[in-house]
Amino acid sequence: MEHHEQNNPTVSPAAERLRHILGEDDSAPTPTIFTEMDTLQHEGGELEWKESARWVKFEEKVEEGGERWSKPHVSTLTLHSLFELRTCLQTGSILLDLEGYSLPQIVGESRADGLVSPDLREKISFVLLRKHRHQTKKPMHRSLADIGKSSNAATSKCTYHAQSRSMNDISDTPSTDQLKNKFMKKIPRDAEASNVLIGEVDFLDKPFVSFVRLAQATTLGGLTEVPVPTRFLFILLGPHGKSKSYNEIGRAIATLMVDDLFSDVAYKARDRDDLIAGVDEFLDEVIVLPPGEWDPKIRIEPPKKVPSAEMRHMNGSAGGAAGGEDEALPAQHEIGEELKFTGRFAGGLWLDFKRKIPWYCSDIYDGFHIQSISAVLFIYLGCITNAITFGGLLGDATDNYQGVMESFLGTALAGTVFCLFGGQPLIILSSTGPILIFEKLLYEFSKSNSIDYMELRLWIGLHSGLQCLLLVLSDASYIIKYMTRFTEEGFSSLISFIFISDAIKKMVGNMLTYQGESTFREKTKYFNLTDLDWSQLSKKECAKYAGTLVGNSCKYVPDLALMSFILFFGTYSMTVSLKKFKFSRYFPTKVRQKLISDFAIFMSIMSFVGLDMLIGLDTPKLIVPTEFKPTRPDRGWLVMPFGKNPWWWYLASAVPALLVTILIFMDQQISAVIVNRKENKLKKGCGYHLDLFWVGVLMAACSFLGLPWYVAATVISIAHIDSLKMESESSAPGEQPQFLGVREQRLTGILVFVMTGLSIFLAPVLQYIPMPVLYGVFLYMGVASLSGIQFWERIKLYLMPAKHQPDFSFLRHVPLRRVHLFTLVQIICLAVLWILKSTFLAIVFPVMILGLMVVRKLLDLMFSQHDLAWLDDILPDKDKKKKEDEKKSRKERRAAEPESDEEVRELTHTHTHTHTHTDVVQYSIIVAS
Incomplete structure (x- = not known):
């Protein structure tokens, strides 16, 4: 296959050379490079190097005023500067694996290659060893025209001896300012520095260029603004009049040094030709923007995702990026080996046990991390919000046969058992929309046919639990791989529209029920001709003197319909606004996302419950028992299986149970597939069959206790994963933190559901929640699911x-x-x-x-x-x-x-000889186009 690629005419000679360079060494990945560009300035009669720009991944430049850094942005280079850089590397000094442990020693070696006359060496050393002033030290007031200015009198004022006063500013140890620099948090550990020095001097007739790679990364004191050891140096000194050109060449090499592919080449290059091949490959991928169609002053925001060096290395070819339109087919929805059909009795369940048992202990102690505390608090609030919302709606749909008390108790029982023994403990069980809809339909069916709802529901739950067990034993979960996005979108869209429709119906019905007089109308037609002026008395005083209220205005009722609508729409609107707040520019990211956006539903509920209490109107409230007992007084905690329905219903209930099983199966497994997707980088495996087994067992148990049925809740489960995501400790300015995986453990789920069970003692507080507030949350859940x-x-x-x-x-x-x-x-x-x-x-x-x-x-x-x-x-x-x-x-x-290695070597040799000529012609075509 490799021979074929070498014979491929679409692969450039530069790309072929790089594949040989990068393919020879399979050692550890190269370190991240921090690049700093300093320009030579003349301040108060003295020369000094001032920091003008820096790169970790994207460019940050010192703004015109010199008091602040720019926002990170994509470096935009002129094509001419890249060609000039290529020429500099062809004609300049290239020192690879230089032994040097101090800046004076390195400078001495870099000028001792015979490219400059002896009388200029001391002058170059004097300039290079001037002190460096970084942006962190003091404001720098300069403009682009000032870049590269130097004193014409520098020669007369200095003796060009290396041991000048400025040498005392150069130390081999980091300075206090370097150690205190907060920018170090943005630089990965084990990073190395690349220093670019650009300046104009009056003693050179032609540019002096030197590219240095040290054998070992060395800390060169104050050369870099952060205490990072230096590995590369690029020096460009030239005569006056070309400051802008020198600056662009410096930006070009700095941009190349932070490019993943070129940095690999810079570390592994064996000679000058390897470096030039790296520049050529970079040029092959460059995209040219027409100057008449784009403003160079516009700074391009960093993209959310960029191709990796490995992908570019695999796909590298001449002009590979120029088209920009060819895209690979989207990644297919891959499902792991956990859903393979074994063909054995309970084969999938047994494999799930074998897969999860080795991780069980680590599932416990991996939860002892500070990140777990915030995850527990976040998911706990989400769970009790869900329990309150669905408990209230279940009570409304089933005439309080199941309510908030049952919802809290069932959530605690089912969730704790599942997190202890389930195959994927990151999944959060909860009441879901499809289950709520089925409960509503089942209650209406039972009521219209004079059937005892709880007893029929018990038998449906028992049959469904048995059917789930049969699906587990037969490895039926493997059919979930045939559910594509078409099925998932149809299912989720239907549920979303049902949520929206039911929320609006409930609210409209609520408004029609609580219509009343909203204005005061003077209709006093009765007069009491006594010595007492009854009209001056309050309602309380009137009742005290045995008076009678007369007239329509006396029976004024507040407009509860309007108040209910305010609570309903206000809850929905506030939740949407707070969720979108994380995309605003206000407050730090952690405040916007972790505090405001993640707790949007909870904050909205609390806000409008407080508003309702403040106004004090008798809006419809959530019905919650103040004692530990079922919501409906005529039922107990245990549902009897016999005695209220005809015997044949015990068998006939298997038919609706099949419908419930289909619903449970789809809801559970689709949610599990989403949680276990490859993008989440889960390492401990999953257990589709084991999960469905426990869902079936818990369904039968909840049916006996008269508790709601529970299944995987997609939204809360995804939120659970998001709260446990691990990211790289440092990320370059403008770069998204690298996602490392998820903290897989059982402890957070167990704590969440234990705390939810203890929340049944909040019943006296929950009875203050207005139902319109829950309807608003219901509406938001439907709308949010469509996004x-x-x-x-x-x-x-x-x-x-x-x-x-x-x-x-x-x-x-x-x-x-x-x-x-x-x-x-x-x-x-x-x-x-x-x-x-x-x-x-x-x-x-x-x-x-x-x-x-x-x-x-x-x-x-x-x-x-x-x-x-x-x-x-x-x-x-x-x-x-x-x-x-x-x-x-x-x-x-x-x-x-090709059949022989000789053909390949001959082909490679031919390409190497024609390398420079081919590339120059190719670049001419790019410029001309």
């Missing part, structure tokens, strides 16, 4: 002219009419599900959701696999066939490879 769904984004495309549509990747590769057709199919499926949900067939809607998988299979007949890869996920069978085709094509290519 980030590609289906919803494609629906909005119907209302946008083509020129105003967002730059979605699928719009680049799939014709718009095909996108609209795919969206239309999803809309029709969603409409059918909604109609079924609104009729007497509503109880069978889980089966209809499975029907989405059948529709997705039929879409293979309407759309090409290319279109489906961008709009959805390719089904596993299709993906397997595609991989087999790729494997076959690779075999055919391998047959066309």
